[in-house]
Amino acid sequence: MRWGVITFPGSCDDQDVFDSLKLELRQKVKFLWHKDELAGNYDCIVLPGGFSYGDYLRCGAMARFSPIMQGVVKFARSGGLVLGICNGFQILCESGLLPGALMRNAGLQFVCQPVYLRTEETDTPFTGALKKGQMLKMPIKHGEGCYYADLQTLERLHKNRQILLRYVDAKGRPAAAANPNGSLENIAGICNEKRNVFGLMPHPEVACNRILGSEDGAKIFTSIAAACADRAKSHG
Amino acid sequence: MRVRIFVLLKEGVLDPQGNAIERSLHTLGYGEVQNVRAGKYLELNVDAPSRAVAELRVREMCDKLLANTVIEDYRFEISSES
Numbered sequence: 232m233r234w235g236v237i238t239f240p241g242s243c244d245d246q247d248v249f250d251s252l253k254l255e256l257r258q259k260v261k262f263l264w265h266k267d268e269l270a271g272n273y274d275c276i277v278l279p280g281g282f283s284y285g286d287y288l289r290c291g292a293m294a295r296f297s298p299i300m301q302g303v304v305k306f307a308r309s310g311g312l313v314l315g316i317c318n319g320f321q322i323l324c325e326s327g328l329l330p331g332a333l334m335r336n337a338g339l340q341f342v343c344q345p346v347y348l349r350t351e352e353t354d355t356p357f358t359g360a361l362k363k364g365q366m367l368k369m370p371i372k373h374g375e376g377c378y379y380a381d382l383q384t385l386e387r388l389h390k391n392r393q394i395l396l397r398y399v400d401a402k403g404r405p406a407a408a409a410n411p412n413g414s415l416e417n418i419a420g421i422c423n424e425k426r427n428v429f430g431l432m433p434h435p436e437v438a439c440n441r442i443l444g445s446e447d448g449a450k451i452f453t454s455i456a457a458a459c460a461d462r463a464k465s466h467g
Numbered sequence: 468m469r470v471r472i473f474v475l476l477k478e479g480v481l482d483p484q485g486n487a488i489e490r491s492l493h494t495l496g497y498g499e500v501q502n503v504r505a506g507k508y509l510e511l512n513v514d515a516p517s518r519a520v521a522e523l524r525v526r527e528m529c530d531k532l533l534a535n536t537v538i539e540d541y542r543f544e545i546s547s548e549s
Contacts, residue, residue: 332537339483
């Protein structure tokens, strides 16, 4: 399978995503520049973390108008897999590829810490290698990660089981104290209705090696790789 | 025409900045202050044949970029000076 990692002006986790995919997971991966058209055959496009366009106006608001994003929207609409991490999640919400919005952390502070996550749904290409209820440990580092959606949107998220990850305490409970940023219902990651676009605030790319404290992030990437292998098989 | 645009978080959407500002004002002795909301203020010039056209265009700009209508409301004023 082929991965593409987009670099926007102000992206800073693009290299970490690239290195984790290439060096830890032995994947074929290419950098994509925000000013280019999305050309070539990719199975999964990753929008990395950072501060695209200096977070001007709102986080992710400007990046969605990058030339490459027109291609990413088309790619997603035609069923391609899109993963947005942190700022990438913000961009996906601003582009309308994911519902809701990410707002300033309720505590107003930038949070940089490891968190526990609970796997809520596994019938997606992003969480297929996980078990329902499985705990993951990954770091977060963001100032605007407070997920918000209006009541109707939240009901749709429940009905379609689009909430894939929640912040939990060490015992796996989505307690208020385990919510690092004030996100609605401790939401850490959601997918779209078609289940081919996934956004999350935690950083799987820096949790792919034991030396960094956790290998749990790799399970997101291996889920995607396995889903793509299945897709390739079923398409002959 | 000169356009003045005000973007504010919707009623009911948590505004931690507004709350922090309110607490600071209380600390300074302004106990009469309530319901502080922090938002954005933008000014811009538009070239348009009429006020109606300008309104239409600015509304589009707000919906597409200047406000995120999932969480924010906006309003604007247009004056003939520039």
